[in-house]
Amino acid sequence: MDEVERRAWAYVSRVAEPPNEQLAALVAGEGVVAAAERIRRGDVHDKLRKATEARRDLDCAAEDLEVLDRMGGRLLTDGDDEWPYLAFQAFRTVDRTKRPHALPPLVLWVLGPSRLSDIQDRSAAIVGTRAATNYGEYATADLTAGLVEKDVAVVSGGAYGIDGAAHRAALASDGETVAVLAAGLDVPYPAGHSALLHRVGKQGLLVSEYPPGTRPTRRQFLTRNRLVAALGKATVVVEAGIRSGAANTAGWADALGRIVCAVPGPITSSSSIGCHVLIRDRKAILVSRAAEVVELVGRIGEFAPEHERPVSDLDGLSDDELAVYEALPGRGTRSVEEIAVTAGKPATQVLGPLTMLNVRGLAIQENGCWKLAKR
Amino acid sequence: MDEVERRAWAYVSRVAEPPNEQLAALVAGEGVVAAAERIRRGDVHDKLRKATEARRDLDCAAEDLEVLDRMGGRLLTDGDDEWPYLAFQAFRTVDRTKRPHALPPLVLWVLGPSRLSDIQDRSAAIVGTRAATNYGEYATADLTAGLVEKDVAVVSGGAYGIDGAAHRAALASDGETVAVLAAGLDVPYPAGHSALLHRVGKQGLLVSEYPPGTRPTRRQFLTRNRLVAALGKATVVVEAGIRSGAANTAGWADALGRIVCAVPGPITSSSSIGCHVLIRDRKAILVSRAAEVVELVGRIGEFAPEHERPVSDLDGLSDDELAVYEALPGRGTRSVEEIAVTAGKPATQVLGPLTMLNVRGLAIQENGCWKLAKR
Known part of the structure; x- marks a missing residue:
């Protein structure tokens, strides 16, 4: 990508509120340099002209790129090897009459060593309420550590609460983690996560659809959620109130044909x-376990193990043996006939089970009578 | 029912381990008095003879009935008005090659003012682990209180843990509660629930398939579970370990076509x-709420209300209004043109939303510029 192209991408990234269908079509049809030029001149169809009118004269592409370069970040577009084509394919399948914003991003501003093209194959989005409880943060950390152990990258939104717990746990386990931001890369939001996001940018990946300097807005949070959902092969909601942004991300995941999980x-x-x-x-x-998420996002045949079941000495006894076992006295001894009456079985059907119980160390014979073995 | 019949019922109740298909068929075909006589003589088919061989000479029917009468209890069979026909119909639909015990009881020994025929129309079984946590006991009490408030009877198994919490909460709310026992009515089991079961027998109903004096066995617990499941229109599992009797009851409920719920x-x-x-x-x-169970066991149209959603001042704003609202400064003021650039909208599309925000008390005009209203 030469500098002219780069500036054109940076320009179109800011000139309209993403995602913008007309803008994407113009760029795809004429190339980004020509598209930027036409927008600058106002020489575009009515709808796109309106969408770009307020900012078309505001050309700060060079400054935006300077900020990006200084941070050590890079601009990604669908010409790059690193572009997560597969993850963004899913937008094609969404009914856009219902979800007009179901479009891939035009440009991504990213910072960090991880590559989106790698992450898309083995990733889970972990999202949830900012009002997380201790339980929710613990569950998040536990799930995340389990995912990282199985090389699953953890995508989230960088927010307080569940998002932050997911990023922190991934970093603590030396795992890959991606924070998709609703603000520019240089605008740490929320402010209290400034150090955390800095570490994600050093060890994982910060991703934004918005040029440097962009402050987050409600609309941007909702639009950002579609990218969190698209970049995770599954979306796991750990905690969410009845009215939660996490439910919005889950809705996107569902619309994109991704698996939605909830804790x-x-x-x-x-x-x-x-x-x-x-x-x-x-x-x-x-x-309820990381293995259950890995089963959903991992390779075929990567099944979660069964829950461990407690074992008992009585496992494997037949119904007859169990009935006879139950008829043995806790104190004293009983004759075969007494055992037969208690168990409700003919005496002839009691001796066989008694012998088996004796072999298994569960019953003891004493002077021709029987009792429970002490265990 | 005359005394001869009553004794015959008591006799067949003890002579074979219930449920017994051949015994039920014999009683249905020849009447209980003739059936009892033939068993006593050993004049029955091979299978039934084996099943009754150990106890056929043990006739303690008169004593059993005396114990029952002294307690103030009664014997129920399918001749009685109080017999829950509808609840037990479900056994006919079960595949008996898979569940050989899927048979209604022949005789029930009951104690208490409630009537099974009334309860079957509006009931829920609440079951769970004996190793209940504080959380589980709280959830049980909360659900039970909500069910009782809506006149739903609570059926359970009288055990420690969740069962006990359900009975206690129902009694505390003056609701109807049924404990289906795996032992005789006069054998308080577990011993620590002796006072609780006594209260259930006073205010609700104790039910057992077993004659007085019968001690509980593992097999009886499992057989009992089918009656708990049959008597509840839905079965709610509140807490259960990976290996739990509650899962067995849930399995019965499912086999009987009942709704299974879990907390x-x-x-x-x-x-x-x-x-x-x-x-x-x-x-x-x-x-997670009693209303959701009532929706399943109650009258048609008795829906659980939606969860209450917190309301916000921004509810009902259009996308344009929200975008303009977000572009208003927290400190100082901004001109219409500045707001337009921030919101990414033509200036002509900003004035309308600003007026609406002003009407709703969200935006204030000052010297031709705008700011957020203090709230």
Whole structure:
């Protein structure tokens, strides 16, 4: 990409609020340099002219790129090897009459050693409420550590609460983590996550659709959510209130044909209501262990192990043996006939089971009578 | 029912381990008095003779009935008005090659003012692990109180943990509650629930398939579970370990075509694993409020209300209004043109939204410029 092209990309990245369908079509049809030139002149169709009118004279592409270069970041477009084509393919399948913003980004501003093209193959988005509880943060850290251990990259939104817990846990386990921001790369938001986002930019990847200096807005948070959902092969909602941005990301994941998972929690916690509603309405699969997420995003055949079941000495006994075992006295001894009456079986059907129980060390014979073996 | 018949019922109730298909068929075909006589003589088919051989000479029917009468209890059979025909109909639909015990009881020994025939129309079984956590007991009490408030009877198994919490909460709210026992009515089991079961027998109903004096066995617990499942229009599992009797009851409920529900809990709690597995495998519906259970067991159209959603001043703003709202400065003021650039909209599309925001008390004009209203 030469400097003229780079500036044109930076210019179109700012001139209209992304995503913009007309802008994407113009760039695809005429190339980014010609497209930028036509927008600058106002020589575009009515709809795109309106969308670019307010900012078309505001050309700070050179400054934006200077900020990016100084940070050590890079500009990605769909010409790059690093562009996550596969992840963004999913936007083609969405019904745009229902979701007008279901478009891939035109330009991404990114910072960090991870590559989106690698991450798209093995990733999970972990999202949730800013009002996370201790339980939610613990569950997030536990799931994230388990995912990282299986080389799954963790995508989130950099926010307080669940998002932050996911990034922190991924960094702590030396895993890959991607923070998709609703602001420019140089605008640490929320301010309290400035150090955390700095570390994500050093060890993982910061991603933004917005040029440097852009402050976040509500609309940008919602638009950003579609990229979080697209970059995760599954989206896991750890905690969400009844009205939560995480539900929006889950909606995007569902629209994009991604798997949506939710972590249950106490029914007494308002921070779990959103998860419970998603599960109850069958919009999300209940997950309680990282292995269950790996099963969904990993290679074919990578199944979660069964929960460990406690074992008992009585495992494997037949119904007859169990009935006889139950008829053995706790104190004293019983004759075969007494055992038969208690067990409700003919005496002839009691001796065989007694012998088996004796072999397994569960029953003891004493003077022709039987009792439970002390264990 | 005359005394001869009553004794015959009591006799057949003890002579074979219930449920017994051949015994039920004989009683249905020849009447209970003739059936009892033939068993006593050993004049029955091979299979039934074996099943009754150990106890056929043990006739303690008169004593059993005396114990029952002294307690103030009654014997129920399918001749009685109080017999829950509808609830037990479901056994006909079960594949008995898979569940040989899928048979209604022949005789029920009951004690208490409630009537099973009334309860079957509006009931929920609440079951769970004996190793209940504080959370599980709280959730049980909360659900039960909500069910009682809507006149739903609560059926359970009288055990420690969730069962006990359900009975206690129902009694505390003056609701109807049924404890289906795996032992005789006069054998308080577990011993620590002796006072609780006594209260259930006074205010609700104790039910047992077993004659007085019968001690509980593992097999009886499992057989009992089918009656708990049959008597609840839905079965709610509140907490269950990975290996839990509650999962057995849930299996019966499912086989009987009843609705199975499970209450989620923290993923860190081993007492919730069983519930999470049921929900994840879609064998149970997630429930977190009594109203959601009432919706399933109640009258048609008795829907659970939506969760209350927090409201915001920004509810109902259009996208344009929201974008302009976001472009207003927190400190100082901005001109219409500045707001237009920040919002990425033509200046002509900014004035309308500003006026609306002003009307709603969200934006203030000052010397031709605009700022956020202090709230």
